[in-house]
Structures are given as C-alpha cells and as structure tokens.
Amino acid sequence: MAAHSIARAGLVGGGVIGAGWAARMLLNGIDVAIFDPDPEIERKVQTVLAAARRAWDKLVPGALPAQGHLRLASSVEDAVADADFVQESLPEREDLKIAILARIDAATRPDVVIGSSTSGLLPTRLQSGMAHPERLVVGHPFNPVYLLPLVEICGGAQTSTQTRDRAAAFYSAIGMHPLHVRKEIDGFIADRLLEALWREALWLVNDGVATTEEIDDAIRFGAGLRWSFMGTFLIYRMAGGEAGMRHFLAQFGPALKLPWTKLEAPELTQELIDAVAAQSDDQAGDMTIRALERQRDDCLIAVLSGLRGQDYGAGQTLASYARRLMEQAPAPLASSIDEGRPLALHATDVAPEWIDYNGHMTEHRYLQVFGDTTDALLRHIGVDAAYLAQAGSWFTVETHIRHLGETHAGDRLVAATQILGADAKRAHVFHSLFRGSDGQLVATAEQMLLHVSKDTGRAGPATGVPAARMAELATAQADLPVPDGAGRRISLG
Amino acid sequence: MAAHSIARAGLVGGGVIGAGWAARMLLNGIDVAIFDPDPEIERKVQTVLAAARRAWDKLVPGALPAQGHLRLASSVEDAVADADFVQESLPEREDLKIAILARIDAATRPDVVIGSSTSGLLPTRLQSGMAHPERLVVGHPFNPVYLLPLVEICGGAQTSTQTRDRAAAFYSAIGMHPLHVRKEIDGFIADRLLEALWREALWLVNDGVATTEEIDDAIRFGAGLRWSFMGTFLIYRMAGGEAGMRHFLAQFGPALKLPWTKLEAPELTQELIDAVAAQSDDQAGDMTIRALERQRDDCLIAVLSGLRGQDYGAGQTLASYARRLMEQAPAPLASSIDEGRPLALHATDVAPEWIDYNGHMTEHRYLQVFGDTTDALLRHIGVDAAYLAQAGSWFTVETHIRHLGETHAGDRLVAATQILGADAKRAHVFHSLFRGSDGQLVATAEQMLLHVSKDTGRAGPATGVPAARMAELATAQADLPVPDGAGRRISLG
Incomplete structure (x- = not known):
C-alpha cells in the first residue's frame, strides 16, 4: 500500500x-x-x-x-x-x-x-x-x-x-x-544555526538587555515570518535590491566587523564572496529579484492571513489594525439597515486553510459562512444567551446550496439575507454570498429553520422579542421578489 | 481620520x-x-x-x-x-x-x-x-x-x-x-539574533559544510515555521515537555558546552536559570504546556495551509504528500461492493472540535462528511492524481441537505451513496448518513456534480475510466427506488 x-x-x-x-x-x-x-x-x-x-x-x-x-x-x-x-x-x-x-x-x-x-x-x-x-x-x-x-x-x-x-x-x-x-x-546544519541564535539570546538575558518575551517578539513579529518559507541567504539576496547578493555583501559586509553579536564572523575574503554569490545564483535559479519578491510577498500574505485567523502574534497585529481601519472607514452597510431590503449582516475573508487541493474554497466552508450568517440573523433579532438558556433557538433542518463561482484565499465575502417567510415555529431564509472585490454572486443558500423549545427539546413556537422581530422582518420583506434559485429541486432535468 | x-x-x-x-x-x-x-x-x-x-x-x-x-x-x-x-x-x-x-x-x-x-x-x-x-x-x-x-x-x-x-x-x-x-x-535585539545566525551560516559556507540553499532549507522546513508566531524561548519551554523550562534547561544545558556553533554560550549559572525560568513563566502567563502546544499546532496548521496554497517550501512538501495519500488510498471499504446497491464508501468518527455550543455536530461539518463521501466516490471510479492533472474532475454545483437527527462527539458515522443518474458531464448522487451505533439516519445530502475539464476550466464531458465507471454505476443503480427526500424543494408549504 x-x-x-x-x-x-x-x-x-x-x-x-x-x-x-x-x-x-x-x-x-x-x-x-x-x-x-x-x-x-x-x-x-x-x-x-x-x-x-x-x-x-x-x-x-x-x-x-x-x-x-x-x-x-x-x-x-x-x-x-x-x-x-x-x-x-x-x-x-x-x-x-x-x-x-x-x-x-x-x-x-x-x-x-x-x-x-x-x-x-x-x-x-x-x-x-x-x-x-x-x-x-x-x-x-x-x-x-x-x-x-x-x-x-x-x-x-x-x-x-x-x-x-x-x-x-x-x-x-x-x-x-x-x-x-x-x-x-x-x-x-540546523542546530548550528539555532544554537548560535539561542546562545546569543541567553547572553541577552544574562546581560539584562531583554527578557525572554522581548527576545521572542523580536523574532516572531519580524524575521521569523520570512523564515517560515525562505532562509537568510535568499532573503538577503532581495535586501541587496535589484543588484542582488554581491551588492548585499558589499553593503553589509562591513557590519560583519561590528559588535552586533558575540559571534565573530569569518573573514569576508574574495573567495567567500564568490562562493556565496555563486551559490546564491544557483539557488535563485531563473527567478529574478522581482519574482522572488513577489513569491516572498505572496507567502507572507498567506502566513499573515493564517495567523490572523488564529488572532495570534503578527496575526493579532494585523487583525487589530484591520479593525481600526474599518472603524475609521465610513460607516458600512449595517448602521442604518433598511429592513425592507435584504440584510447585510455578515462578511468574512476566505482563510488559507479553507482552500482545497484544487485551489478553491472547500464546499463545506461555504456552509460555514452561511451558518455564521444565520447566526448573525438570530443575533440581529435578539437571540442572546438569555434567550438560548430559557426559550430555545432556531435550528437548520434543511439547506439548499448553489455554487455559482469560485473563491480564493483572501477574498472578501459579503452575505445578504432575505426572509422568504416565517410562521410561529419556522423561518424560510435565503442567503446570497457575494465577492466583495467585484460584487460577483458566488453562492446561495436557502434554509428552513425550525424553532426548538428549550424546555421540551422539540419543535415549539418562538417567544418574546425574537418571535416578534422575526415576524416583523417576514412582513417587511414579504413583497420583495423571490430571488433567482429559490425553491429549486435538484434534477438532471 | x-x-x-x-x-x-x-x-x-x-x-x-x-x-x-x-x-x-x-x-x-x-x-x-x-x-x-x-x-x-x-x-x-x-x-x-x-x-x-x-x-x-x-x-x-x-x-x-x-x-x-x-x-x-x-x-x-x-x-x-x-x-x-x-x-x-x-x-x-x-x-x-x-x-x-x-x-x-x-x-x-x-x-x-x-x-x-x-x-x-x-x-x-x-x-x-x-x-x-x-x-x-x-x-x-x-x-x-x-x-x-x-x-x-x-x-x-x-x-x-x-x-x-x-x-x-x-x-x-x-x-x-x-x-x-x-x-x-x-x-x-533582533539583529543580534539574526547576525549570530547569519555569521554561523557564513562559517558553514566558508568551511564547505553546506551551500546557501542547504542552509536556507535547514531553516524554512523546520524551525522557521515555528518562528513565524513563537520565539525560541516559548518553543523550548514546550520542548521541555510537561515539566517546562527548567526541565528543558536541565536537559539541554549541557549541550551549551558542545561545539554546536562557534559562539560560546554564557555560563548557565543558577542565577541565569532562575532568570530564564521566571521570565518564561511570566511570558506564558496562565497558558499550560498543553494549551501552548495547541496554540502552536493551530498556528502551524494555519501557516502550512497558507504555504500549501502557494505550493512553496513546506507548503510544497505538504501538497505532494497529500497527493500521494490520495493516490495510495485503497479503494475504500470497497473490497466486495455490490454496485447494484447503495455504496458504502466512507465512514468517520465525529471529532470533538466538530461540536458547537449546543453540544451537537455543527451543520457545516455534515457537509464536510458528505464532501469526503463524494471524494471517496470519485476515487472509487478511478479519479486519481493523473486524471486530476490531465482530464479534470467532478465539482459540486448544488447540494440539498436534510437534518434528521443529532450526533455527538465520538459517534461513528457511515455514509451510503446512491447514484440517481448521470450523463456525460453530470452526476446526480444521494448520500445517506447513518449513525453506526444504532443505524439511525441522521442526515441526507442530494448533490449535482458537474465535470469540469482541465484544459478549458469549463464544464466538459468526463473521459476514460472514470467516465465509463460513472456510467456503469448509474446503469447498475437505475432500478433502485428513489430514496425518501430526493428531489425536495424547501417550502413553508
């Protein structure tokens, strides 16, 4: 096997x-x-x-x-x-x-x-x-x-x-x-490099220059992000700008004599310069500095996007920066929602780990986004922790998804939700998912939600504010045209 | 602003x-x-x-x-x-x-x-x-x-x-x-660490131990992946296992005397051990080793997934490994399949992280299982890496899910697949998902699959063995009764 x-x-x-x-x-x-x-x-x-x-x-x-x-x-x-x-x-x-x-x-x-x-x-x-x-x-x-x-x-x-x-x-x-x-x-090879860095780090603690956390931060918010896909030689080749490795060595060679670490560098002889430059040329193959930079940036974008999903390290820096940008940006969709129109309640970015081996977003991730959209609708009508604990909630019993386009890592997705109808126990909703960059409709999900009462664990009527708000929404949207694709059955036709 | x-x-x-x-x-x-x-x-x-x-x-x-x-x-x-x-x-x-x-x-x-x-x-x-x-x-x-x-x-x-x-x-x-x-x-701080590693790297080239490419690979396929979100101190805290930083220093302290780099380490005095351990405790805060390991793994998964999308470095290693796994996957449970009956091609256990705040399996995880079932069907009819690379594959364009029961962590799920029909480009399939312990039907998914040709990127007829096998299956199952729930449309009715 x-x-x-x-x-x-x-x-x-x-x-x-x-x-x-x-x-x-x-x-x-x-x-x-x-x-x-x-x-x-x-x-x-x-x-x-x-x-x-x-x-x-x-x-x-x-x-x-x-x-x-x-x-x-x-x-x-x-x-x-x-x-x-x-x-x-x-x-x-x-x-x-x-x-x-x-x-x-x-x-x-x-x-x-x-x-x-x-x-x-x-x-x-x-x-x-x-x-x-x-x-x-x-x-x-x-x-x-x-x-x-x-x-x-x-x-x-x-x-x-x-x-x-x-x-x-x-x-x-x-x-x-x-x-x-x-x-x-x-x-x-690896542990010689790791050990040199580790011993220098111990010196920094030993000499009271920095704490373990400051030393870790000095790596993970900077050079560590690059090292997840490119080593120092290739990275420094790019730091030499369009002139590459020889230029880098000419520019930073003198720094090898500076007391920037307790480790003495080898003499930067012409022979060593020639060896590094020739090996670096071999390593880069036919990739120009420009192509290398683009590869580096694409990998950094992928790594930063992934870490953003974890809200950790540089991903946390990025997430809080993006939130600040959004706050500073002119009030988006939601602030003055017209409830007689489809509701913009949820938006998200396509995470790198949502991508399958074909390079597209995996099908079940679409349902994840639609599920999050339904959750946003429930929060919008007042389903909170108290309601969940005492009254119950709506659960999906049926979903019909249509895939209309492809999405890729980093794409912004914006959902719009239309209420097709509701009764005491049920809500019939239709989500449309658009790509933010060009507005293309990439998928739709039609769902039947059933209200389950907390006390019985069975279908039962919604109550209180959420019941009233759901009914209001259904009334406000009753005259909207039925969206294309609603009520479909699957058939070879 | x-x-x-x-x-x-x-x-x-x-x-x-x-x-x-x-x-x-x-x-x-x-x-x-x-x-x-x-x-x-x-x-x-x-x-x-x-x-x-x-x-x-x-x-x-x-x-x-x-x-x-x-x-x-x-x-x-x-x-x-x-x-x-x-x-x-x-x-x-x-x-x-x-x-x-x-x-x-x-x-x-x-x-x-x-x-x-x-x-x-x-x-x-x-x-x-x-x-x-x-x-x-x-x-x-x-x-x-x-x-x-x-x-x-x-x-x-x-x-x-x-x-x-x-x-x-x-x-x-x-x-x-x-x-x-x-x-x-x-x-x-940062350049002292970078410079120590860089000078050690130059020594390796100078002494003919390794080339620039080998040195870069020694970082980017290993420690560099971790450094994109955690520094050396936090990483080594975990290497100490459940006993943490003091255990790590006790275990690897002696290696500081070994000639593993040209840089001499500071004397590992009790004072230095205490400082590193105390700072490391501060840094970890209330995160246990187990919690840190989970954070590390989640970040590695995110980084590796991102780089896989780039097909670069460790992402390339992962992509080719995943392709090999797909090729080697045995025709599943299939050994003596009666193709005139619904096919048992996929089974899985409900993982703990598939459970939502209500204690049930999250809805999009059902689609994940159904998607894996469709993948198993495609492998069953001969869609392998070569077919994917040269001919194309079937993609889901429409899915209709019905939720009929609840599932919990650890439940065994077994899928059965019925082919409702197929033509040159399309396949109409119906998956039923049963709980293994009591045979209860917990969900169904009806799907329309469309064959997309590799060369055009558009819908096109299947070819070769997969085309023939799909047609055979459709014929063999043509007389099976249409399963309950097939062809449904969602309606408040």
Missing part, C-alpha cells in the same frame, strides 16, 4: 521527540512498538497522538490510511526485534546513546536501518559500538515531529550510502523533507 | 528600506516627500508601492484610506522642511548618518520626531551632532517594511521618553508592532 516497505517501526525513547515519531508513523498506517521506562509512557504517547490526529484531520481530512497499531514494548530489545525500521530518541548523552545503539544493533535484523534523532552528536561516534555500523544514520527531526517536515540525514564514517538513501525515502514517504548533511559536523 | 496626527512624512534615503517606508506610509494616507540622489528613485519607489498596494489589497480589501501623495524632494532639507515625522534610511555608515541627521535636525521643526532605520548603530552616537538630540530615536524596521510588523524602538542617552512614545504610537497607527529596546546595545 505505502511507497515504502516499512510495516513495523521500533522506537526507543518516548519523550517529546519519540512520541512525536510514534504519532507520525501511526498516522501513516505503520505499526509502532515503543520502549521507554517512564511509567507514564502510554498516556504521553496517546496525548501526542491525539494532537497529531487533530492536526492532520484538519490538513488532509479523510486522506490518512487506517491508523497503525501501538504496542508498548517491555525492553529495548522487545521494541526492535520485529521492526522494519528503528528510530532512537534518547537524551543527548553520547555514552548512553552508544551503549543503547549497540544493544539495538544486536537485537535487530541486520538489513534494518537505524535512525538516531540526535540533535548534534556525531554519527561516527554513535556507531562505534555497533556490529553493523553501516546501517546507523542520523535522522534529526524538529518538534513537533508530527507537523514539521524537516529531517536532517547525516551519516558517520561507516554509514553506507544505501542506508542514507533508504532513510531519506522512508522519511519522505511519511510526509517529511529530508536534508542531506554532506559533511559530518557537530550540530549538523 | 487617522489615530495619529502625522499628515506629512519626510523620508531621507530611498533604498529597499526607505522605499518600503514610503509605501507603508502612503497606503496609510500619509503624504510623503522623499530624497535620494539615485536618479532611478521614482521608478524604485513606485515599484515597491505597487507591490505593497497589491499585498494590502489582499489583506484588507477595500479598507485602506485614500492613498497619500508622493513627492520627490530635491534635497535632504527639502524632504524634511514640512514634515510631521522624519524617517532616515541611509546606508549603515555611522559618519554619514551623523552628518545627515545633523542636517535633518537643522531643517525640521523642533517638535518633530526623527526616526532612524539603522539596523544596529547606537542612537547615542547618531544624535551626537544634533541641536535637538532628544527627538532622535531608532525605529528599526524589517524588509519588506510594508508587510512585516516589527519595528524596534531604541533611544540614545539624550532621547526623551516622549519621543519614544510618540514614535511607537505612530508606528502602531500604521499597522506595526513596536518593540521597546530598553537597554541601548549594538545591533539592538
């Missing part, structure tokens, strides 16, 4: 990283045996698995294979004896890893690849106690392992090319992005 | 940063006068302004005020004489900045704040030639200035508190996130 031949994985170590591996593999349909002496291991793995399941149900709804089987092993040997792939995620102690890897090696079929999650210990050292050292390779993931794609692949002096390739193929098959570290070095 | 009193800004320096400031201010309705001796200045600013306009039209469609007026000034003095706020964005040469800031100071009203865009030069030095040094403050932005919210505010020895506050208020009003750098230091 899968693109790899791994049916059973053996995991040794079940901390944050080991449990993350377990979750990623189980979700990919792989049976997992895991050993960790922690008595809480099962609860911890199940907690991470639940988080992973929740995340992937949002990312690829319905597409995951049947979940693999999780088994708690009784020993290191028990975890790996049967495995087609082994992943070790023990604490970062070289002596401990060497000893346990030797035991794993002795208990596992010799053709099985053994990956180590070490963040920076050298594989040449880690494989030193193994009888089959050629099958040990570093596969260094990032937390949360079940969501972040990066995995660094680094072999030691005795690691075979086949081992590296098989590990990379397996990690790819379970949704990751393998990065081959060609030269064995402490910390590999 | 605006929350600030800045009607006219004077900008000195029109490189990537200066032009970015011009764009951000113009979009916020501020008139801008800019001086730069570059004869191409107008074209460069207009190019950046067009990019900024395009970005903000996507982020806050229709909400921006009328654009400010752009004027090309003939000299430094001409740019700032009239200004309510001045921003200097010259190259990073201290002597040049001191000299020009003195000229700006002499030509500007004494109550006007002067911001410097320097990435790391000390404001105490920059203000040394000014007659009114109290109004000089660093306002350090990040490229692209028109999109990234961060601006570091740093005063020199003579800068007044009022200047800092006024600068922060102004930058906030134009959509930015001011970060006060409380202790004057070379490189401020």
Whole structure:
C-alpha cells in the first residue's frame, strides 16, 4: 500500500521527540512498538497522538490510511526485534546513546536501518559500538515531529550510502523533507544555526538587555515570518535590491566587523564572496529579484492571513489594525439597515486553510459562512444567551446550496439575507454570498429553520422579542421578489 | 481620520528600506516627500508601492484610506522642511548618518520626531551632532517594511521618553508592532539574533559544510515555521515537555558546552536559570504546556495551509504528500461492493472540535462528511492524481441537505451513496448518513456534480475510466427506488 516497505517501526525513547515519531508513523498506517521506562509512557504517547490526529484531520481530512497499531514494548530489545525500521530518541548523552545503539544493533535484523534523532552528536561516534555500523544514520527531526517536515540525514564514517538513501525515502514517504548533511559536523546544519541564535539570546538575558518575551517578539513579529518559507541567504539576496547578493555583501559586509553579536564572523575574503554569490545564483535559479519578491510577498500574505485567523502574534497585529481601519472607514452597510431590503449582516475573508487541493474554497466552508450568517440573523433579532438558556433557538433542518463561482484565499465575502417567510415555529431564509472585490454572486443558500423549545427539546413556537422581530422582518420583506434559485429541486432535468 | 496626527512624512534615503517606508506610509494616507540622489528613485519607489498596494489589497480589501501623495524632494532639507515625522534610511555608515541627521535636525521643526532605520548603530552616537538630540530615536524596521510588523524602538542617552512614545504610537497607527529596546546595545535585539545566525551560516559556507540553499532549507522546513508566531524561548519551554523550562534547561544545558556553533554560550549559572525560568513563566502567563502546544499546532496548521496554497517550501512538501495519500488510498471499504446497491464508501468518527455550543455536530461539518463521501466516490471510479492533472474532475454545483437527527462527539458515522443518474458531464448522487451505533439516519445530502475539464476550466464531458465507471454505476443503480427526500424543494408549504 505505502511507497515504502516499512510495516513495523521500533522506537526507543518516548519523550517529546519519540512520541512525536510514534504519532507520525501511526498516522501513516505503520505499526509502532515503543520502549521507554517512564511509567507514564502510554498516556504521553496517546496525548501526542491525539494532537497529531487533530492536526492532520484538519490538513488532509479523510486522506490518512487506517491508523497503525501501538504496542508498548517491555525492553529495548522487545521494541526492535520485529521492526522494519528503528528510530532512537534518547537524551543527548553520547555514552548512553552508544551503549543503547549497540544493544539495538544486536537485537535487530541486520538489513534494518537505524535512525538516531540526535540533535548534534556525531554519527561516527554513535556507531562505534555497533556490529553493523553501516546501517546507523542520523535522522534529526524538529518538534513537533508530527507537523514539521524537516529531517536532517547525516551519516558517520561507516554509514553506507544505501542506508542514507533508504532513510531519506522512508522519511519522505511519511510526509517529511529530508536534508542531506554532506559533511559530518557537530550540530549538523540546523542546530548550528539555532544554537548560535539561542546562545546569543541567553547572553541577552544574562546581560539584562531583554527578557525572554522581548527576545521572542523580536523574532516572531519580524524575521521569523520570512523564515517560515525562505532562509537568510535568499532573503538577503532581495535586501541587496535589484543588484542582488554581491551588492548585499558589499553593503553589509562591513557590519560583519561590528559588535552586533558575540559571534565573530569569518573573514569576508574574495573567495567567500564568490562562493556565496555563486551559490546564491544557483539557488535563485531563473527567478529574478522581482519574482522572488513577489513569491516572498505572496507567502507572507498567506502566513499573515493564517495567523490572523488564529488572532495570534503578527496575526493579532494585523487583525487589530484591520479593525481600526474599518472603524475609521465610513460607516458600512449595517448602521442604518433598511429592513425592507435584504440584510447585510455578515462578511468574512476566505482563510488559507479553507482552500482545497484544487485551489478553491472547500464546499463545506461555504456552509460555514452561511451558518455564521444565520447566526448573525438570530443575533440581529435578539437571540442572546438569555434567550438560548430559557426559550430555545432556531435550528437548520434543511439547506439548499448553489455554487455559482469560485473563491480564493483572501477574498472578501459579503452575505445578504432575505426572509422568504416565517410562521410561529419556522423561518424560510435565503442567503446570497457575494465577492466583495467585484460584487460577483458566488453562492446561495436557502434554509428552513425550525424553532426548538428549550424546555421540551422539540419543535415549539418562538417567544418574546425574537418571535416578534422575526415576524416583523417576514412582513417587511414579504413583497420583495423571490430571488433567482429559490425553491429549486435538484434534477438532471 | 487617522489615530495619529502625522499628515506629512519626510523620508531621507530611498533604498529597499526607505522605499518600503514610503509605501507603508502612503497606503496609510500619509503624504510623503522623499530624497535620494539615485536618479532611478521614482521608478524604485513606485515599484515597491505597487507591490505593497497589491499585498494590502489582499489583506484588507477595500479598507485602506485614500492613498497619500508622493513627492520627490530635491534635497535632504527639502524632504524634511514640512514634515510631521522624519524617517532616515541611509546606508549603515555611522559618519554619514551623523552628518545627515545633523542636517535633518537643522531643517525640521523642533517638535518633530526623527526616526532612524539603522539596523544596529547606537542612537547615542547618531544624535551626537544634533541641536535637538532628544527627538532622535531608532525605529528599526524589517524588509519588506510594508508587510512585516516589527519595528524596534531604541533611544540614545539624550532621547526623551516622549519621543519614544510618540514614535511607537505612530508606528502602531500604521499597522506595526513596536518593540521597546530598553537597554541601548549594538545591533539592538533582533539583529543580534539574526547576525549570530547569519555569521554561523557564513562559517558553514566558508568551511564547505553546506551551500546557501542547504542552509536556507535547514531553516524554512523546520524551525522557521515555528518562528513565524513563537520565539525560541516559548518553543523550548514546550520542548521541555510537561515539566517546562527548567526541565528543558536541565536537559539541554549541557549541550551549551558542545561545539554546536562557534559562539560560546554564557555560563548557565543558577542565577541565569532562575532568570530564564521566571521570565518564561511570566511570558506564558496562565497558558499550560498543553494549551501552548495547541496554540502552536493551530498556528502551524494555519501557516502550512497558507504555504500549501502557494505550493512553496513546506507548503510544497505538504501538497505532494497529500497527493500521494490520495493516490495510495485503497479503494475504500470497497473490497466486495455490490454496485447494484447503495455504496458504502466512507465512514468517520465525529471529532470533538466538530461540536458547537449546543453540544451537537455543527451543520457545516455534515457537509464536510458528505464532501469526503463524494471524494471517496470519485476515487472509487478511478479519479486519481493523473486524471486530476490531465482530464479534470467532478465539482459540486448544488447540494440539498436534510437534518434528521443529532450526533455527538465520538459517534461513528457511515455514509451510503446512491447514484440517481448521470450523463456525460453530470452526476446526480444521494448520500445517506447513518449513525453506526444504532443505524439511525441522521442526515441526507442530494448533490449535482458537474465535470469540469482541465484544459478549458469549463464544464466538459468526463473521459476514460472514470467516465465509463460513472456510467456503469448509474446503469447498475437505475432500478433502485428513489430514496425518501430526493428531489425536495424547501417550502413553508
């Protein structure tokens, strides 16, 4: 079934990283045996698995294979004896890893690849106690392992090319992005960069320059947004303007001598300048600075829009800025509503996560927007927390949706609601959804709402202000023309 | 109109940063006068302004005020004489900045704040030639200035508190996130972190460990995704698992002595541990590790979904993984399907996050399940990645949902699909959704699917295996009774 031949994985170590591996593999349909002496291991793995399941149900709804089987092993040997792939995620102690890897090696079929999650210990050292050292390779993931794609692949002096390739193929098959570290070095590539930043950050706290929160903010409101899709070299190529990387190095080269970090820079020799510029040219390929800038901006728009939906970090800055702009803008639609016309009660932006693999808004998100529109109508007629708690509310019993156009991430959607009729228990409503930028009608939803009484849990008449307001609205709109598409039945005709 | 009193800004320096400031201010309705001796200045600013306009039209469609007026000034003095706020964005040469800031100071009203865009030069030095040094403050932005919210505010020895506050208020009003750098230091906060990472990256190229592209990939597929919304301290707090920051420092403290970067770490004294842990507690506030992890995952989902829409970086990894999952998905439950009966192609459990404030599954989640059922039908008749890429697919144009029962978290839902009819371009299907535990029918969805051809983007006949299989199914099910509720129209009746 899968693109790899791994049916059973053996995991040794079940901390944050080991449990993350377990979750990623189980979700990919792989049976997992895991050993960790922690008595809480099962609860911890199940907690991470639940988080992973929740995340992937949002990312690829319905597409995951049947979940693999999780088994708690009784020993290191028990975890790996049967495995087609082994992943070790023990604490970062070289002596401990060497000893346990030797035991794993002795208990596992010799053709099985053994990956180590070490963040920076050298594989040449880690494989030193193994009888089959050629099958040990570093596969260094990032937390949360079940969501972040990066995995660094680094072999030691005795690691075979086949081992590296098989590990990379397996990690790819379970949704990751393998990065081959060609030269064995402490910390590999990613953690050398992370560690430099982390140590500088600790100095800032140590020297009383900034707090942990200020330091975090210095990243997440600025450069961190870019780093989610482009690294420093490509970003700095653009900072050089139309003249690119050489211009950047000429402009900011002298800053390498300034005390802007406690880390000394290498000498910016002509040789280093030539290497960086040539590699940067290769990396950019045929993308001009202008094309790169557009890609950068589109990614930033996507990331900021996504975070805006979370109302978090830079997304919160954007959301409050947008609210201020709206408040300052001339009073929109709602302030003086003419109830004899269709009502403008709800508007929203298409979030990036509403987009499906075809690049359009997924069909059920239309119903989400229509549902929010119905909620706005109910609030408009006075259904509040007290009414919900004491009287009841209207619930949808029937919905007829027509799709008339496509919408894309970032599109503004504006709904208009017409009341086609109402009686004591029921309301017949028709929502039209327009794209804000060009006014195009993209979808309609006709709904029958049924009032359910709180005390009986069954259909029953609305009461109080909401009952009166719903009736008023129905009367005020009784003479409006029936909208195109109302009362349709589905038929091949 | 605006929350600030800045009607006219004077900008000195029109490189990537200066032009970015011009764009951000113009979009916020501020008139801008800019001086730069570059004869191409107008074209460069207009190019950046067009990019900024395009970005903000996507982020806050229709909400921006009328654009400010752009004027090309003939000299430094001409740019700032009239200004309510001045921003200097010259190259990073201290002597040049001191000299020009003195000229700006002499030509500007004494109550006007002067911001410097320097990435790391000390404001105490920059203000040394000014007659009114109290109004000089660093306002350090990040490229692209028109999109990234961060601006570091740093005063020199003579800068007044009022200047800092006024600068922060102004930058906030134009959509930015001011970060006060409380202790004057070379490189401020952000660039000390960026510069440490950058110098380590240059060492990696210098020492032949990795190329610029490999180094960029080591960030953008991993830690960079997290940094778009959380900084290193909060991220590492979670890496400590349920025991938090102190556990993380105990676990990874020893790695500070390892040669994982060329930067030496500060001594991890008890005092430093206490400071980091206490500040981290303050920063996390009342959010538990579990709540932080959920926030992290939701933000990662939003960021990954956004980048998937761009098919770039980690979004590309996700998109190709999702495509592979679809290709590998087995012909579902299907093994021995009787095609003359309604088809059981999809089943799912009701997830906790599908429940609304009434305790029932939210209405749009029903359509999500029905949409997944239609996807399962399409896979069943042979719509795979190749067909999607070359021929097209069926899309929903109309849906009629009836709600007949309630469902709760954990309920198993099983769908049955009947083909009511099909022609070359259309398929008329009827899904029934049953609760697995008691077989109760909880909802139905009648849908009209329209085949859209890949090459034209318009309705067109299906082809190949899927066309044949759809026709076969329609024939095999032609004599089944029409299900109750099919062909309904919504009416108060």
